Every structure is written in C-alpha cells, then in structure tokens.
Amino acid sequence: xxxxxxxxxxxxxxxxxxxxxxxxxxxxxxxxxxxxxxxxxxxxxxxxxxxxxxxxxxxxxxxxxxxxxxxxxxxxxxxxxxxxxxxxxxxxxxxxxxxxxxxxxxxxxxxxxxxxxxxxxxxxxxxxxxxxxxxxxxxxxxxxxxxxxxxxxxxxxxxxxxxxxxxxxxxxxxxxxxxxxxxxxxxxxxxxxxxxxxxxxxxxxxxxxxxxxxxxxxxxxxxxxxxxxxxxxxxxxxxxxxxxxxxxxxxxxxxxxxxxxxxxxxxxxxxxxxxxxxxxxxxxxxxxxxxxxxxxxxxxxxxxxxxxxxxxxxxxxxxxxxxxxx
Numbered sequence: 392x393x394x395x396x397x398x399x400x401x402x403x404x405x406x407x408x409x410x411x412x413x414x415x416x417x418x419x420x421x422x423x424x425x426x427x428x429x430x431x432x433x434x435x436x437x438x439x440x441x442x443x444x445x446x447x448x449x450x451x452x453x454x455x456x457x458x459x460x461x462x463x464x465x466x467x468x469x470x471x472x473x474x475x476x477x478x479x480x481x482x483x484x485x486x487x488x489x490x491x492x493x494x495x496x497x498x499x500x501x502x503x504x505x506x507x508x509x510x511x512x513x514x515x516x517x518x519x520x521x522x523x524x525x526x527x528x529x530x531x532x533x534x535x536x537x538x539x540x541x542x543x544x545x546x547x548x549x550x551x552x553x554x555x556x557x558x559x560x561x562x563x564x565x566x567x568x569x570x571x572x573x574x575x576x577x578x579x580x581x582x583x584x585x586x587x588x589x590x591x592x593x594x595x596x597x598x599x600x601x602x603x604x605x606x607x608x609x610x611x612x613x614x615x616x617x618x619x620x621x622x623x624x625x626x627x628x629x630x631x632x633x634x635x636x637x638x639x640x641x642x643x644x645x646x647x648x649x650x651x652x653x654x655x656x657x658x659x660x661x662x663x664x665x666x667x668x669x670x671x672x673x674x675x676x677x678x679x680x681x682x683x684x685x686x687x688x689x690x691x692x693x694x695x696x697x698x699x700x701x702x703x704x705x706x707x708x709x710x711x712x713x714x715x716x717x
Contacts, residue, residue, distance in 0.1 A: 450640060454666070464659075470657060474679055492678035495657045496605060499658055505582045507578070508582055511568065512586035513610055522689050542567055572596050593609075597670075
C-alpha cells in the first residue's frame, strides 16, 4: 500500500518558492513581438497583466462609464490621434508627429472648455514659467501660477538640518507643493500644469490638487530638464486604446509603493495619477516633436504660439488649429 504524501513545508529548501512567488507586471521587460495588448492574436509572457489580471482590467474599464471621466478620456484619445499628420494615407503608417506638448495642452484644454488653468512651478524655472503663462494667456486662458516657495516657510519646519540645505548657513524657503495645490484649489482652477517640480514634490502636489493635472516639464538638473537626453529611447505608439485607469488599477493591485509616469500623453497622465493609490512622480513627458523635451518648444513662443488660432470645437467633433501667416 502506497503511503499518501503529506505536505512538509517546514522542510522545503527551495530558494525561489512557487508558493511565495508573486507575478507582478513587468511590461517594460516584455520582448514579445506580437503583444496581446496590441494584437487580438497576440500573446504575452508570464508576467503579462493583460492575461493575468483580467478582473482588474474589467473593473478599471467600468470607471470610464462615469460621464466626466469618459469625456476626459475621450478627448485625451482624440488629442493623441490629432498629433500626427497624414494618417490614413499610407500603409503601414509611418508616424509623423507635428504638435509639441505645449500645443497639445492648449488644444486639450480647449476641447474640454477649460477656462482657468493653474501652473505649479519650480522657482528655478520662474523665467520659463512666465513664458508659459504668457503663451496660455495669449490663447485666451485665465492663468493662476504658484511658485514652489510660496509662504516663505523655512526648511527647518520639516526638520531639515543646516548641512542638508542647498546653501548652508543661509535662510531657505522650503518647497511646499501642498500649499501650491491648496492655493490653486482655492481659486478653482479647471486643470493644473506641473512645471519643473522636484521628485516627491510633484507627487504631493498631484495628490492634493482637486483638479486633474498634467506634467509639462520635469526637473532634471543635469540634462537641462530632459531626462532622456543621455538615452537612445523611442517611446512607441500603439493601436490599442491607452487605458491609464487600467494601468493605475493594476499597479494598485500589486501594491506598488511609488509610481513613475513615463511618457504618457496629455490627459492620460492626468487619469493615471488620479487613480493611482501610490504617490507618483513624472520622469518623462511625451513631446513627439522635441524628442520629449518640452522646454525646447518654449523658444517657439514669439514665432508660433502667439499666432495660433483655433476654430470653434464642437463637442464630439474635431478641432483644427491654424497658424496665421506673417
């Protein structure tokens, strides 16, 4: 008579135990050519969330049934498509980006009929923030802007020691992203733009902002605020719908401690950061024209953005943006 095997977990010497292994999504490591997230007949690796987390995906899609979320996501996706020229004229289509992140932000805000925009900016980029504010005002927006050092609260308030300051031995105002958010909440901005806030400071601002946010510029002190400058990276385009709420819900499901936003479109980043349970920071801002370096486009201020004119955008329709000739 064969004895029935009994579990002896206490005697197990396997290092990588299957009972304790959790498959977390690792889409950045995926080398599958025909990806299931892009093709109906595709497939994915063992860590693929499209195949492993079907319940989370279905639950996240239910959020798009909320009218205000569906409208926001709809126009973010319309905006994504309108950033490319000559669509439908060649197959396979070779993408031809024609709109900078600044122009995208302007058009997207017009699509949703936003009137009052907020800018939360770093004091080190005050000159660039003024240029951005002028651009947005020239486009007919009311602009509220708040510097990171608002309130002149000393860094000692947080328990900072003297040797932890930038300028040791001198008074330094702490960056207060929560105050920035609360001030923009107070004046009821429709949409907020994060402009060069530090890692962690951007996280707190986006968490406390009542309005949805998008990041226009990320701070990178070494590369001129262009984190991709020392990398050969091409942020690919996909045929499937971008689903930032699903991205957030999947990362919530596996209990990430901190989330990094990497190259999401205008509006898509807003929804991801709103639904993410963990605090977020933006590492790369998608700008199809400037190689994902939106600050480079500020130089177009006098010759381009001041002359942008828009036709009336009907809900459910399209917007055509034209530039007046000299």
